[in-house]
Amino acid sequence: MTGQILKALKKRERQMPEQQEQGKGDWQHWQLLKGSKDIQWLVLDQQDSGHNVLSQDVIGELNDILALLEKQPPKGLVIRSAKPAGFCMGADIREFTELSEETEIVNRLQSAHQVANRLEKLDCPKVAVIHGNCLGGGLELALCCDARIALPDAKLGFPEINLGLHPGLGGTARATELMDPLDAMKMMLTGKPMNAGKAKAAGLVDEVVPERHVQNAVVDFLFTRKLDHQHSTKEKLLSTGVARQLEGRQMRKQTAKKVPLTHYPAPEALINLWEDHGNDHDGMLQNEIQSFASLLKTETAQNLIRVFFLREELKGQTRQKDIAPLQRVHVIGAGTMGGDIAAWCAYKGLTVTLADAEPKMIAQAMGNAGKLAGSKDLSPAEQQAMLDRLIPDLDQKGLARADLIIEAVPEKLDIKKDVYDQIQSQMKSDAILATNTSSIPLQKLREVVDDPSRFIGLHFFNPVAKMPLLEVVQHDQLDDSTRQTALKFAGQIDRLPAPVDSQPGFLVNRVLTPYLMEAILMLDEGISAEVIDKAATDFGMPVGPVELADQVGLDICLSVADTLREQLDSNLPQAPAWLKQKLDDNKLGKKTGEGLYEWKDGKPRKKRSVPDAEDEMADRLILPLVNAAMGCYHDKVVESTKVLDGAVIFGTGFAPYTGGPVNYLETRGKQEVRERMQQLADTHGERFTPAWD
Numbered sequence: 175m176t177g178q179i180l181k182a183l184k185k186r187e188r189q190m191p192e193q194q195e196q197g198k199g200d201w202q203h204w205q206l207l208k209g210s211k212d213i214q215w216l217v218l219d220q221q222d223s224g225h226n227v228l229s230q231d232v233i234g235e236l237n238d239i240l241a242l243l244e245k246q247p248p249k250g251l252v253i254r255s256a257k258p259a260g261f262c263m264g265a266d267i268r269e270f271t272e273l274s275e276e277t278e279i280v281n282r283l284q285s286a287h288q289v290a291n292r293l294e295k296l297d298c299p300k301v302a303v304i305h306g307n308c309l310g311g312g313l314e315l316a317l318c319c320d321a322r323i324a325l326p327d328a329k330l331g332f333p334e335i336n337l338g339l340h341p342g343l344g345g346t347a348r349a350t351e352l353m354d355p356l357d358a359m360k361m362m363l364t365g366k367p368m369n370a371g372k373a374k375a376a377g378l379v380d381e382v383v384p385e386r387h388v389q390n391a392v393v394d395f396l397f398t399r400k401l402d403h404q405h406s407t408k409e410k411l412l413s414t415g416v417a418r419q420l421e422g423r424q425m426r427k428q429t430a431k432k433v434p435l436t437h438y439p440a441p442e443a444l445i446n447l448w449e450d451h452g453n454d455h456d457g458m459l460q461n462e463i464q465s466f467a468s469l470l471k472t473e474t475a476q477n478l479i480r481v482f483f484l485r486e487e488l489k490g491q492t493r494q495k496d497i498a499p500l501q502r503v504h505v506i507g508a509g510t511m512g513g514d515i516a517a518w519c520a521y522k523g524l525t526v527t528l529a530d531a532e533p534k535m536i537a538q539a540m541g542n543a544g545k546l547a548g549s550k551d552l553s554p555a556e557q558q559a560m561l562d563r564l565i566p567d568l569d570q571k572g573l574a575r576a577d578l579i580i581e582a583v584p585e586k587l588d589i590k591k592d593v594y595d596q597i598q599s600q601m602k603s604d605a606i607l608a609t610n611t612s613s614i615p616l617q618k619l620r621e622v623v624d625d626p627s628r629f630i631g632l633h634f635f636n637p638v639a640k641m642p643l644l645e646v647v648q649h650d651q652l653d654d655s656t657r658q659t660a661l662k663f664a665g666q667i668d669r670l671p672a673p674v675d676s677q678p679g680f681l682v683n684r685v686l687t688p689y690l691m692e693a694i695l696m697l698d699e700g701i702s703a704e705v706i707d708k709a710a711t712d713f714g715m716p717v718g719p720v721e722l723a724d725q726v727g728l729d730i731c732l733s734v735a736d737t738l739r740e741q742l743d744s745n746l747p748q749a750p751a752w753l754k755q756k757l758d759d760n761k762l763g764k765k766t767g768e769g770l771y772e773w774k775d776g777k778p779r780k781k782r783s784v785p786d787a788e789d790e791m792a793d794r795l796i797l798p799l800v801n802a803a804m805g806c807y808h809d810k811v812v813e814s815t816k817v818l819d820g821a822v823i824f825g826t827g828f829a830p831y832t833g834g835p836v837n838y839l840e841t842r843g844k845q846e847v848r849e850r851m852q853q854l855a856d857t858h859g860e861r862f863t864p865a866w867d
Contacts, residue, residue: 203232205256206239212249213396219256226257228311228343229266230282237289240296247298250396253319260306260329262315267337267479270470279467283342287459290344294318299396303388304328304379309367314343317352321395323388324370324379331367337482338475338831340444342466347458350448353377354409356421359448363429363441369551377403413453422449437714437831440469473841477833484820484834485670492665494658499666501525504567504576506593508532511610512582513539514638517546520564521639522667527565527572536566546639573600578663580632582610585733590614591622598624606656608632609647612683613734615741616649616676627653630660633680634669635825636726643825644669649676672821675811678741681818682825683734684806685835686722688798688861690731691746693719695858696794698750703770704780709787710795714829719795720770721778724763728756728770745861790854797851798861799828803835805865 203226207215216239220226243251255261273279293300293315302316305325313330316322324330332341332349340346340362349358357376361368370382380401383391395401411417422445429441443465451457469475501524505516508530516528516539530536543564547557565572573579579601583589590609601607607629609619620626631647644664648657657673664671674681693706697720707718723731732749739746756762756769763769764776771778803822812818819834832838839847848864855862 201235201239203229204235204239206242208248209252211393211397213392214243214248214251216251216253217256218253218262224257225259225307226255226262226312227264227266228262228286228315230269232266233286233289237292240289240292243296243298244292247296249298250392251296251298251300252303252392252396253300253316254303255305258306260312261302261304261308262312263307264310264312264333265343267482271476271479273470276467276471279470280463283463283466286343287463290314290318291459301392301395303392304330305385307367309333310341310345311343314341314345314348317345317348321381321399321401322379323391323395324373324382325385325388326370326382328370328373328379328382329367330370330373330378331365332362333365333367335363335365335440335444336478338438338440338472338478339466339469340440340447340462342462344459344462346444346447346462347451347455349378350413350452350458351455352403355412355418355448355452359421359425359444362444363425415453418449418452422446434712434714437829438474439472440475443469474831477831477837477841480833480837481820481823481830484816484823487816488670488672488820488824489665491661491671491673494662494665497655497658497662500577500659500663502527502572502576502578504529504570504572504579505582506530506570506579506597507582507584507610508535508539509582509584511634511636511638512580513542514546514636515580515582515610515634516564517543518638519667521546521550521560523563524666525563525565527567527570527576529567529570529572533568536568540564540566549639570597570600573597574602576602576605578606578608578659580608580610585611585613585730587614587618590619594619594622604628606630606659608660610634611647612730613679613737615678616647620649620651626651628656630656631676631680632660632663633682635682641825642668642670643682643821644671645680645682645821645825646671646673647676647680648673670820670824672812672817672825674821677809677811679734679738681806681811681821684738684742684811685799685802685822686826687731687735687738688746688802689795690719690723690726691735691749692795692798692861693723694749694753695747696791697770698752701791702781702784704784705787706791706795707780708784709791712787713792713796714831716827724769724771724773724778726763727765728753728762732757745859745863747859747861793850794854794858797847797854799826800835800839800847801851801862801865804839807836808865 202221203218205217207217209215218226220232270279273282300319301321301323302319303323304316305328308316308328308330310333313332332345334340353376368376368378373379374382381391412421425445429435435442447461447465451461503519503524504527505512506529508528516526520526528536528539543561547560581590581593583593607623609631610633611631612633616631620629623629630652633645633647635641635643646660661671672681679687696706697703703720707720710718735746760766761768764773767773803818806812807815807818815836819836822828822835823830828835851862851864
C-alpha cells in the first residue's frame with residue numbers, strides 16, 4: 175500500500191522527504207509515513223475510489239491513527255491526499271441517507287466530532303497541505319490543523335447548503351472563529367468555493383505555494399513561523415451578541431432574495447446557530463450536531479440530496495472508457511449561441527475554429543470570449559492560452575481537421591440543409607456532425623446528410639457558460655459510437671448530458687412551453703407580469719415565466735409553441751393578438767430592449783411593490799409543466815424518470831427542493847394533482863387534462 179501511495183504522490187510530482195512506513199495498523203485508507211526531523215506524514219488515499227470522502231471507515235481509521243500518535247506525538251504532523259483529484263470531497267452523503275432515525279444521525283455526528291476534536295487537540299503542531307478540491311467535511315478536517323498550506327489549484331468551500339444542510343463536522347464554529355465571521359457565514363450560506371488566492375486573503379489558508387516549495391513551507395510552519403489567528407477588533411465586535419443579531423437580519427434578507435426561505439430551511443438554521451452560539455465554541459459545536467441532524471430529515475434536504483445524485487447519474491454517462499476524447503471542434507455560426515459554444519469549448523481546453531459568413535459576428539464572438547476568460551479564475555497566461563485555442567475561421571479551413579462540427583446557424587430548416595450540403599465534402603470521414611437546433615426534428619435535417627449514423631443533436635441552453643444541461647438528441651439511424659462520443663464530449667466540456675429522442679420540442683422546450691404560454695394567458699386576463707413572476711418564484715422557480723419568455727425571446731417562444739401545437743396536436747392555446755403585434759413591432763424581449771417588460775442594462779424594469787399572488791396562480795403555472803414532463807415520459811422522449819427530473823431541473827431551473835417534476839407529482843400525490851387539474855380544466859380549459867394514467 176505504501177508503494178501505491180508513493181507512486182500516486184510521485185505522479186503529482188510531490189517533493190516528499192525520504193519516508194518509511196510508521197504505523198502498525200492494518201489501514202486501508204490512510205498511510206502514516208515518517209519523514210525527516212521527526213515529521214509524520216498522514217496521507218489519505220481512500221481505497222477503490224478516484225477521490226477521498228469521509229466515510230465512516232475513513233474516520234474510524236483516523237481515530238485509530240490518532241490514538242497511536244497520542245502515545246508518542248511527533249514533532250509535527252502533515253495531512254495531505256494522494257488523490258490527483260484533490261484533498262477531500264467531504265462526507266459520504268450516501269451513508270447519512272441510510273440512517274432512518276434522527277438519533278442515529280446525532281450519534282454518527284457525535285462520533286465524528288470526537289475524532290475531529292481529537293485531531294485538533296493532538297499535542298504537536300499540525301499542517302494540512304491542500305490541493306484540488308477541499309470541500310465540506312474535507313475542509314472541516316483541515317480546519318482542525320494549526321495551519322493550512324494550499325497549492326495554486328486548491329478549491330476550498332462548504333457546499334452543504336446545496337444539499338439543504340450546513341457544515342456538520344465543526345465547520346460552523348471553526349470557520350467563524352478563524353475568518354472574519356461575516357465572510358465565513360457568506361461562504362457557508364452561498365456554498366461557493368474559494369480559489370487558493372481568495373482563501374489566503376480571507377484567512378482560510380495561511381500560505382499558497384507551488385508543489386516544489388511545499389517541503390520548505392511545511393518545515394517553516396511546524397518549527398519557525400508563529401501563527402496569529404486572533405480576530406481583529408472589528409471581527410471581535412462582529413461576534414458580539416448584538417452584532418450577530420443585526421447581521422443575522424441582513425443575512426436573512428439577502429438570502430431571501432435568492433431562495434424562498436419557506437422551502438429552504440438550512441440558511442435560517444445556520445443563521446440561528448450563529449446568532450445563538452457564535453461566541454461559544456463548545457455550544458456551537460454541540461448545537462451544530464442537532465441542527466444538522468434535524469435538517470437532514472427534512473423533505474427539502476432529502477430532495478436536494480436526490481438532486482445531487484441525479485447530477486451524478488447524468489455525469490456518469492460521460493465516462494465512456496472506450497471512446498477517445500475529442501481534440502478539435504469546428505463551430506459554424508458565430509451568433510449568440512454559436513459564439514458562446516465555441517468560447518466555452520476553448521475554455522475547457524479544446525482547439526476550436528469558429529466560422530461565420532459575417533466577419534463582424536466572429537469579431538463580436540471573440541470579444542465575448544475575452545469577457546468569459548476574464549470572468550474565470552484564470553491567470554493572464556491561461557486567459558491568453560484559452561483565446562489562442564479559439565481561432566477565427568472565415569474560410570472554414572478547420573473543417574478538414576475537426577473531430578466534431580457543431581452547426582449553430584439560424585433556426586430555419588432550409589438554411590441548415592444548405593450548410594450541410596456545402597460542408598460535407600470537406601469533413602473527415604470519421605467526423606461527427608451535430609446540430610444545435612432547439613426544435614427541428616433530426617429526421618428532417620438528416621435528409622441531406624450523407625451519413626446519418628454520424629449526425630446528432632447537441633442542444634445547448636442560453637447562457638451557455640451558466641446552463642449545465644446539454645440535450646443529446648438521438649434518432650433511429652444514429653450509430654452507438656456517435657452517441658457515446660457525444661456523451662464523452664459533454665464530460666470534456668463539463669456539461670450534464672440528457673439523452674432525448676428527436677420528438678417535437680425534444681424535452682426541455684416541450685416541458686417549458688406550457689409554463690410560458692400559461693403566463694401569456696394570465697397576462698391576457700389582466701394579471702400583472704410582476705404578480706405572475708412572483709407566483710413562480712415564491713414556488714421556487716429561479717425566474718418567473720414572463721421574465722423568462724423575454725430572456726428566451728418572444729419570437730422563439732411562439733415558434734416553439736406553434737411547432738408543438740402543430741406536431742403534437744396538443745391543447746396549447748393560440749397566442750393573443752397583442753402578442754403577435756409585439757413580434758411585428760420587433761419587441762421581442764431582452765435582445766431588443768422591450769418585450770413583455772422593458773429592459774435596461776440587461777435587467778427587466780419591474781414595479782417595486784408587488785402584491786401576493788392568488789393561491790391558484792402557482793398551480794396554473796407549475797402543473798402544466800409537470801403535465802408536459804409526464805407526457806414526455808409517456809412518449810419515451812426520455813428513458814427514465816431520473817433523467818427526466820434531472821434534465822428539467824438543470825435545463826429549466828425547476829425548483830430543486832421538489833426533487834424534480836416527477837418527484838413533485840409523486841410526493842404531492844397523483845390523485846390530488848389529478849383532482850386539482852380537473853378543477854383547473856373545468857375553469858380554464860382542456861389544456862389541464864392530465865397526460866398520465
